[in-house]
Amino acid sequence: MKIAIICTLYPPYILGGAEKSTALLAQGLARNGHEVTVITTGKTNCKETIEGVTVYRLKNMNIYWRYPQRDKPLTKKMLWHLFDIYNIGYKKSLENLLLTLKPDIIHTNNLCGLSCIIWDIAQQQHIPIVHTLRDYYLLCPQQTMIKGIKSCQTQCLICKSYSVIKKVMSQKVNAVVGISNFILNHHLKFGYFKNAYLTCVIPNSIEPHNVSQYVTDNKKDVGYIGRLSPEKGIELMIEAFINSNNRGSNKLRIAGTGNKKYTDYLQQKYKNESIVFCGKCKSTDFFQTISLLIVPSLWNEPFGRVVIEAYSSHIPVLMASNGGLIELAENGISEIFSTDSTNPLTNLLNKYFNGSLYFNDTLFEQVLIQYTEDNVIKRYIELYNQLISKFQK
Template identity: 40%
Template structure:
């Protein structure tokens, strides 16, 4: 459904290519009786046993959410089905990822089967019911009382994990600092991504082409870009901004009305292979502390440098003035300065293109799979 799920798919398929067997257990809104083969990966779809499916487009009743989260922390119904599959498949390793819908209780039950456990931290699920640690318009520097209450039992269950992997140093250290995964081996492995399509970036004589792609929400910082573009001097209005993605319709409508300039276009959903070749630079203006920022190396795979906010794990992916630029989203004048500098030095973008393509090679699924295999083998041998 999102970046985490795609990353798991890349990893599982890469493991199969390396000659191993990969079996995935995925939560589903509806029950699927038989396992399915997806590109060589055996996938079990388990119907969620809770009071509602949390990924519907419409919001679920607020008064039911506390009960849903309590069941999610300790969900014996889901754990029972998972144990049945694990006993049937007899794996050497169990690698857990996003545990929403499955329950951290599963760790203690897997441990009883004497199977080593690896967990990858991909979001703030263990620390925050919303999985974001972001409230209204600011990051939560500390856990509130509600988050502490929900996270306490989850952190307790982390003691059953043998090895923990953060998709960034930032997200790993955040969890370790709050007492999670005590005694587990820990390391950082970035997510996988591969651009399998033919790449050819279009050329333009129409000035600098900036782009934004992703969910159009306040925490993603879209207004940081719009305000910067609005402040450009008149002679720089040949700088264009393409905005791709979806979000709340009323919010997008309000933005398009407020920033109704000829050099800004809202494209709606558009495939990445159509989007990246039509821009020169991608802007990632996130206000929240992103665990990683997957679209950073997605852009690199098309030879597109990034201008990214110094939030969460994003700075770990950006080589300043080589594959991109970093700025503080709370100081929009920094973003404006970078845009102006790039606009006056078009040769810089061409120079950065090769560096971006080279950087993208670090995230190929085969390379990421080999990093995980080292962890798997160390636990099996132990």
Template identity: 40%
Template structure:
């Protein structure tokens, strides 16, 4: 098979978990002997390279800026960017030219920031079957249904209007795949992908090698941890506020990750405390070796949250919010606990309960690692995707 993958970014430009997932997926499908090509954006002149037997075409994004990096964008510029991204004929032209050149058997669409709804028209024009993979809620809302620090419980009128072209054109696809039941059901409940014959969930996987880990936690402390992007939607402030409320002399909080410069500086100054260690961006092993529990306090609709899987893979339990796809991964009292991020004091309560059972949790190292197995069966995951591609192609 010849498969064309389309995403906003591709390594080394990593905007989030989607880019990591796509890299693993493309590499795995290539290793099965299929011909693959990746089409992505950057902010330079168009460039085509062959990297590890993967053909990669980076097009200069036909919009005001590349949605990547830690720089601040003015409200006016963001507004114009999203206006152009409703329907951008230049994006469609880029995809059309690559389809003519590569002649794929199937197109696998992923994150479409900057590509706009126009690219779905290529499916009809070239009569090529296509799969849309749902990694987030951007197709429903430019803000991923997270506005002014709060999650949107419904699609507002403005988003309904601005996203109507996406909703209408979503019917052109042969398959839609959610990385969790939550995200697939969210789209379907709002009328997207109506009439699409194949709708299914394929949980993300990771090809994590050598996941043995020597725990170096200081037993004199209860070592809480956070790893990920430092942004409001990830709930980092909820965690920092909760930690300050329950903090005891034997509590420590390790915060690993990076974010926009101004926001990170604000966090450092606002929550400065000797018991809080801001580690910056670090190797996950360095982080997980030092913590007793990973806290995933997302306050937006986290589609899946692969940090949960990584934590389990290193034998570390998770206290996770009950929003998005996170609850699909956590089994209470087996590999972690669930809390309501919108219920006052619930996270603090779970942190205190964790302390009471600290010896029990520390003894669960091996059993928690077992929780990650279904997400770490990389070969099975790649085979699922290969089977789906074949089904989509031959079902027509």
């Protein structure tokens, strides 16, 4: 099968879990014998092959490129998002590429930067479209649906204005996939994808790796890894840890980077020998230093791939009950907590430190089956075939 995968960024340009998940999907499909092409954005037009996947990078056609993310003046941001509603600058390149590639199916992912124009072009060329929801780009120009540190329950006037055309364009999509039930239902309730033949949930896959050793000593260091930003609940986590009965014998290790002003603020405010800011780390290395992961997100995470990455390293997880995270909770290897105050997380940490919170190490491999590459690829191939069959009738 000839599959064209469309996404904002593709490795080595990575901003978060979406890029990792899309790359794992593309490479997995290629390993399964399919002809996979990725169309993404870049500084310049170029073509390369990565892990059996042909990658076309199209020169940025907006006022700046999204990588790396840097603070921009408000007027520039507003203009960027205005052009990104329907970026006509990519029209000719995308039309010519698809006419040359003649894919059996187009699979769009994050579209921030390329815009929804791809759906128009695919429909004009009679190519069936699958879209995977990995963020809130279609509902919110910031892709997050966050105001302050809390998730928005409705669209504000600005988001509605920027999203009108995207909502109309979504009706051209033939099949839509949510990486969680939460993100799929969140879009459907706003009236998106009304004409989709198929809707389903397929989780992200986990990258297979061999962990050289799991934490085997009696140390109970806990940790967080990810972006350092207010909506991620970093301060709630730190306060809960400080309020716990840890007594300084175990550490809270915080890995990741973020806005320099915010990271400096965190490190100044929380000067404590028990709190260690580790900077940028590889997750598999970081998991060797902790025995419990905390995911304290205040916003509605679409999925939370760090949870399954922790599971794959046999690290149990305490996770916030927000968004798609709760769907990753598994009895015996994780616990969920409310983020309304620090108390629920503090109580769980107290139980963990005093030894009354138990996890079952034998359950990890059983849980991970649903996130294996083979399982996820199989489900996408089944979806592609169903859609092509319906499309041809």
